[in-house]
Amino acid sequence: MASKKINFCFVIFFLCYGMLIPTLGNICLPKEHAALFVFGDSLFDVGNNNYINTTSDYQVNYPPYGETFFKYPTGRVSDGRVVPDFIAEYAKLPLTQPYLFPGSQEYINGINFASAAAGALVETNQGRVIDLKTQLNYFKNVKKVLRQRLGDEETTTLLAKAVYLINIGNNDYFAENSSLYTHEKYVSMVVGNLTDVIKGIYEMGGRKFGILNQLSLGCFPAIKAFVNGSKSGSCIEEFSALAEVHNTKLSVELKNLTKKIKGFKYSYFDFYHLSFEVIRNPSKFGLKEAGVACCGSGPYRGYFSCGGKREVKDYDLCDNPSEYLFFDAIHATESANRIISQFMWSGNQSITGPYNIKTLFEE
Ligand SMILES: *[C@@H]1O[C@H](CO)[C@@H](O)[C@H](O)[C@H]1NC(C)=O
Ligand SMILES: *[C@@H]1O[C@H](CO)[C@@H](O)[C@H](O)[C@H]1NC(C)=O
Ligand SMILES: *[C@@H]1O[C@H](CO)[C@@H](O)[C@H](O)[C@H]1NC(C)=O
Ligand SMILES: *[C@@H]1O[C@H](CO)[C@@H](O)[C@H](O)[C@H]1NC(C)=O
Ligand SMILES: *[C@@H]1O[C@H](CO)[C@@H](O)[C@H](O)[C@H]1NC(C)=O
Ligand SMILES: *[C@@H]1O[C@H](CO)[C@@H](O)[C@H](O)[C@H]1NC(C)=O
Numbered sequence: 001m002a003s004k005k006i007n008f009c010f011v012i013f014f015l016c017y018g019m020l021i022p023t024l025g026n027i028c029l030p031k032e033h034a035a036l037f038v039f040g041d042s043l044f045d046v047g048n049n050n051y052i053n054t055t056s057d058y059q060v061n062y063p064p065y066g067e068t069f070f071k072y073p074t075g076r077v078s079d080g081r082v083v084p085d086f087i088a089e090y091a092k093l094p095l096t097q098p099y100l101f102p103g104s105q106e107y108i109n110g111i112n113f114a115s116a117a118a119g120a121l122v123e124t125n126q127g128r129v130i131d132l133k134t135q136l137n138y139f140k141n142v143k144k145v146l147r148q149r150l151g152d153e154e155t156t157t158l159l160a161k162a163v164y165l166i167n168i169g170n171n172d173y174f175a176e177n178s179s180l181y182t183h184e185k186y187v188s189m190v191v192g193n194l195t196d197v198i199k200g201i202y203e204m205g206g207r208k209f210g211i212l213n214q215l216s217l218g219c220f221p222a223i224k225a226f227v228n229g230s231k232s233g234s235c236i237e238e239f240s241a242l243a244e245v246h247n248t249k250l251s252v253e254l255k256n257l258t259k260k261i262k263g264f265k266y267s268y269f270d271f272y273h274l275s276f277e278v279i280r281n282p283s284k285f286g287l288k289e290a291g292v293a294c295c296g297s298g299p300y301r302g303y304f305s306c307g308g309k310r311e312v313k314d315y316d317l318c319d320n321p322s323e324y325l326f327f328d329a330i331h332a333t334e335s336a337n338r339i340i341s342q343f344m345w346s347g348n349q350s351i352t353g354p355y356n357i358k359t360l361f362e363e
Contacts, residue, residue: 035110040167044114047075051100080334086341119172159205222329225302294318
């Protein structure tokens with residue numbers, strides 16, 4: 001009897017899962033199956049902002065975005081793939097789909113809720129983006145659908161084995177009103193809201209988290225162009241201080257969570273130090289240009305004009321984005337996203353710990 005059941009599951013698995021047909025009854029997932037759920041901002045967005053009521057300041061559904069890999073603008077804020085695309089590939093999963101993509105969705109491989117320009121605080125670009133709390137609410141909907149399709153037991157297993165990637169904070173520190181607060185107060189609000197969402201995912205059954213710390217915005221072409229007088233290659237120091245306060249607070253909170261909530265495992269990725277290393281020594285990572293953006297205008301091509309759909313219409317585009325760290329004034333090229341993803345996936349304790357993403361998938 002037992003072996004018959006396994007065979008049946010096996011057949012159903014290939015019929016339903018292999019061919020991506022939505023199922024009616026219970027399906028059996030392979031023992032090692034681990035899904036990927038993605039939350040955050042433009043580093044992770046794979047097109048959700050295409051489907052919200054927003055403006056071209058927050059959307060990139062026009063060329064030259066997407067030109068190298070997909071050959072059309074997908075909504076990813078890059079010339080090609082973004083970090084979750086590479087992580088999915090390394091985990092042998094299909095590319096993660098944007099949650100808001102119209103039509104019926106398969107969730108057994110996970111789904112992507114990230115929204116370019118979103119923050120941990122609801123006030124950050126409010127009404128123009130999907131803030132982190134709304135992303136958590138979407139995840140609650142996904143769990144409901146999974147329970148209907150898979151039943152309670154399989155859903156619990158799927159959510160516990162899944163890896164949850166979160167990158168958020170940049171846009172909160174860009175936000176106009178951030179200066180109304182002391183660094184300490186503002187950081188504690190941002191990290192407090194991020195921690196609440198981690199706890200929310202945990203309460204829904206999530207156990208394995210990949211969290212990136214805050215890099216220094218002071219090295220972005222957009223910031224260097226905005227602050228007058230910065231020499232090429234140098235970063236604006238005051239942004240590093242804010243990132244450092246954020247990162248200290250975040251790592252303390254994650255350690256506390258490990259003590260407080262059972263079965264919680266995480267990978268804390270030191271994006272801050274990696275970004276400085278790449279900026280200081282791009283050739284070590286196979287890049288040629290880490291100070292000037294590939295696409296944009298003004299000093300360092302730091303005006304956010306790539307594609308010509310925003311306030312500034314003129315822009316320059318480099319010949320070979322794969323040599324650049326920044327595609328536009330703020331966002332990474334596919335080459336840079338691959339570098340980030342490789343370190344997240346299999347980096348050692350000096351850059352990611354206590355786990356890396358690979359070991360989280362294997363746990
Ligand atoms: C979209 O946003 C604009 C500007 O905020 C608003 O005027 C418009 O009514 C919104 N459209 C929908 C369908 O919500
Ligand atoms: C920024 O602060 C001002 C003054 O307190 C307030 O009126 C406004 O609503 C705030 N804007 C955002 C986006 O939080
Ligand atoms: C979350 O952010 C709001 C502002 O959007 C703030 O009032 C609240 O205190 C924050 N929560 C935590 C736990 O820090
Ligand atoms: C910015 O730099 C330019 C050229 O160095 C100079 O002419 C201009 O006055 C500066 N503006 C400010 C606000 O410092
Ligand atoms: C985290 O743990 C440290 C050390 O035990 C403690 O001082 C701090 O108050 C804790 N923070 C929170 C938010 O629980
Ligand atoms: C960790 O990896 C970096 C480069 O990826 C390497 O330079 C460093 O020596 C490694 N550290 C350990 C302890 O293996």
